[in-house]
Amino acid sequence: MKILLVDDDINIRRILCTRLSLLHYQVFDASDGEQALQLFHLHQPDLVILDVMIPKLDGYSVCQHIREESDIPIIMLTALGEIDDKITGLELGADDYIVKPFSPRELEARIKRIFRRHHRSGIIEIGAIRLDGHKKQVWKNHLPIRLTAMEYTLLELLMTRAGETLDRNWILQHVWGYSWSTDTRMVDVHISRLRAKLEDDPSHPSFILTARGSGYLISSIYRT
Missing domain, CATH: 3.40.50.2300 (Response regulator)
Known part of the structure; x- marks a missing residue:
């Protein structure tokens, strides 16, 4: 590399x-x-x-x-x-x-x-969003969405745990490898970047939701 x-x-x-x-x-x-x-x-x-x-x-x-x-x-x-x-x-x-x-x-x-980030396989679909774990590619309404490596990893984590509220520190540990941090703004910024690329209206998100005072979640999941 x-x-x-x-x-x-x-x-x-x-x-x-x-x-x-x-x-x-x-x-x-x-x-x-x-x-x-x-x-x-x-x-x-x-x-x-x-x-x-x-x-x-x-x-x-x-x-x-x-x-x-x-x-x-x-x-x-x-x-x-x-x-x-x-x-x-x-x-x-x-x-x-x-x-x-x-x-x-x-x-x-x-x-x-x-x-060495763990690569999952399979396809996950949530509404208009489709994630292909083999190709490491994401589509919205059949149009490819360009994500950075970390954005992809964060989205994959959220989609594989859809329906669960994921704590910010838990996300930091599983995406960035931090054991603990009092500064979770890194998660917030990456969520904001994902929303800008995936949400119809990023200021009123309907895909990646905020659990007030806790973390983030995706509301529902459909797998193929």
């Missing part, structure tokens, strides 16, 4: 390139946003590790450019402590984020979870 690592700190790049290469990943590294996009188009990586504060083109802009043409997983690295800064990255299409300073083992665990 190919990984694009983008960070202007040469020491971080050296450490992560060495460690990830020992785990048999093919790693390409960039020190600024412009170089990152060049390497992205040249090598077509399977995952991007992207620092926010990089020269020439910041991580948010790089994330936007990648999302215009690809749904590959993006993990953002940020030294920014404000929750709004993290949410900005998620809203632009990032799948996960890690706050600096971080443990390389934590990052490696996130990467492994993304690459």
